Amino acid sequence: MAGGLSLYAEGSSFLHRAHPLTKGVLMLSAVALAFIAPSVGWVIAILLLLLALVTAAGVLRRLLTVALAILLPLTLLLLAVQGFANVNNRTEAFALGPIVYYREGLAIAALAALRIACLVCATFLFSFTTRPADIAEALMQRGLSPRMGYVVQAALQIIPQTLDTAGRIQDAQRARGLETEGSLPRRARAYLPLMLPLVLSSLVATQERAMALEVRGFGLAVKRVARFDFADNTYQRVLRWLLAVAVPGAIVARVVGWR
Amino acid sequence: MGVLNAFRVRMNTLAIVLIPVCIAINWAGHALAQALHLFFLDSVGTVLGGLLAGPWVGGISGLLTNIISSGSTDPIAWAYCGVAFAIGIVAGIGGYYGWYRTWAGRITLYVLIVLVASVISTPININLYAGQSGVPFGDALYTGMVKSGWPTWLAAYIDEASGDIPDKLITVVVATLIFFGLPNRYRSLFSVWRRPSGEPEPAPAS
Numbered sequence: 508m509a510g511g512l513s514l515y516a517e518g519s520s521f522l523h524r525a526h527p528l529t530k531g532v533l534m535l536s537a538v539a540l541a542f543i544a545p546s547v548g549w550v551i552a553i554l555l556l557l558l559a560l561v562t563a564a565g566v567l568r569r570l571l572t573v574a575l576a577i578l579l580p581l582t583l584l585l586l587a588v589q590g591f592a593n594v595n596n597r598t599e600a601f602a603l604g605p606i607v608y609y610r611e612g613l614a615i616a617a618l619a620a621l622r623i624a625c626l627v628c629a630t631f632l633f634s635f636t637t638r639p640a641d642i643a644e645a646l647m648q649r650g651l652s653p654r655m656g657y658v659v660q661a662a663l664q665i666i667p668q669t670l671d672t673a674g675r676i677q678d679a680q681r682a683r684g685l686e687t688e689g690s691l692p693r694r695a696r697a698y699l700p701l702m703l704p705l706v707l708s709s710l711v712a713t714q715e716r717a718m719a720l721e722v723r724g725f726g727l728a729v730k731r732v733a734r735f736d737f738a739d740n741t742y743q744r745v746l747r748w749l750l751a752v753a754v755p756g757a758i759v760a761r762v763v764g765w766r
Numbered sequence: 767m768g769v770l771n772a773f774r775v776r777m778n779t780l781a782i783v784l785i786p787v788c789i790a791i792n793w794a795g796h797a798l799a800q801a802l803h804l805f806f807l808d809s810v811g812t813v814l815g816g817l818l819a820g821p822w823v824g825g826i827s828g829l830l831t832n833i834i835s836s837g838s839t840d841p842i843a844w845a846y847c848g849v850a851f852a853i854g855i856v857a858g859i860g861g862y863y864g865w866y867r868t869w870a871g872r873i874t875l876y877v878l879i880v881l882v883a884s885v886i887s888t889p890i891n892i893n894l895y896a897g898q899s900g901v902p903f904g905d906a907l908y909t910g911m912v913k914s915g916w917p918t919w920l921a922a923y924i925d926e927a928s929g930d931i932p933d934k935l936i937t938v939v940v941a942t943l944i945f946f947g948l949p950n951r952y953r954s955l956f957s958v959w960r961r962p963s964g965e966p967e968p969a970p971a972s
Binding site for chain 2: 591661
């Protein structure tokens with residue numbers, strides 16, 4: 508974990524080179540469309556499109572290893588519960604002894620699982636091809652407060668350090684005889700002696716960090732200058748608008764009667 | 767007057783620097799909870815940030831925690847970032863009124879956080895997981911209730927709440943205990959809200 512939180516994979520595909528905002532809009536619209544689309548066919552089409560983009564970015568193998576670990580248990584749980592218990596269940600599909608499974612519930616579970624697959628693929632597509640620092644920088648150039656930019660960047664740096672500290676505190680408290688196994692109340696009681704030193708040490712550092720930032724002009728009310736610009740072009744601008752308009756368009760289509 | 771003053775803040779550098787620390791506490795708290803096989807416990811930092819420095823610090827910490835974790839370990843987390851934001855806002859209002867000082871206040875804080883978390887999560891669960899919450903115990907409850915003819919939304923709510931009730935209890939208890947474990951200096955250092963001249967400060971803790 509200490510190697511950093513980012514999932515970014517170096518690459519030179521057109522997706523790696525695209526403006527961070529284009530990829531962000533693509534992710535949000537793809538997820539929104541997957542949940543607005545009415546039938547399995549449409550959702551599969553969106554999923555295939557996303558997988559094609561993932562392949563083009565050269566991160567398909569990476570995606571499959573992480574995405575399947577998340578999606579497989581979820582899909583099984585959805586199929587097991589909805590196929591058995593859902594208000595729409597009418598037609599029997601098969602029976603495992605006394606437990607009867609129904610077609611309607613299984614279909615609902617499959618649709619939900621495919622939509623979640625779209626969500627997972629779209630999110631990973633974005634995080635595999637975009638540096639977290641770039642998205643913060645791009646948003647700051649579009650008017651996000653530089654203070655919020657700092658918050659994101661600093662969080663990405665502090666989290667791995669804090670996780671290291673948490674590991675050390677855990678070892679230290681175990682060495683002093685803290686019981687970390689057993690019944691639920693006992694484990695819950697062990698949580699506090701682990702958290703308290705962690706929080707104290709991280710809070711104590713904040714005041715120093717605030718002063719260090721202040722003397723470097725962090726609080727000054729002046730306009731910041733960007734160190735570099737992201738390559739942007741008309742195609743990407745048009746694409747962003749098209750993707751953004753597609754979402755309300757799809758909602759209107761659903762209301763009018765897209766089945 | 768009233769609750770809106772809690773939102774009228776000057777975000778000084780100290781409050782800004784507190785946000786990434788709260789996000790990191792959320793992460794480490796979640797990691798430690800995983801090691802102890804406890805619940806999610808991914809909002810100790812959010813609640814603590816809210817208690818210390820008000821609703822915006824708490825809310826932004828919660829929001830960004832979910833966004834950052836969906837960029838690394840859990841891609842589905844960003845769907846729930848509104849829940850984390852609301853928890854931070856509630857904790858911040860509690861901090862502004864000094865609810866941590868009395869038992870009635872602590873219980874109010876806990877009940878409100880559970881309500882906000884479960885009420886906002888339920889429609890997301892219905893759209894995402896057809897009403898389930900993904901936690902085996904809650905989903906077993908859900909299956910039983912739907913089978914015996916309960917409406918899906920009610921089963922989905924109880925499914926979600928069955929996870930939130932113990933999870934947020936530990937979160938609020940741990941966050942308040944840590945809050946009281948802090949040196950007094952820190953507690954006053956971070957309170958960034960501007961109280962109108964007429965309104966009295968809550969008495970210092972302990």
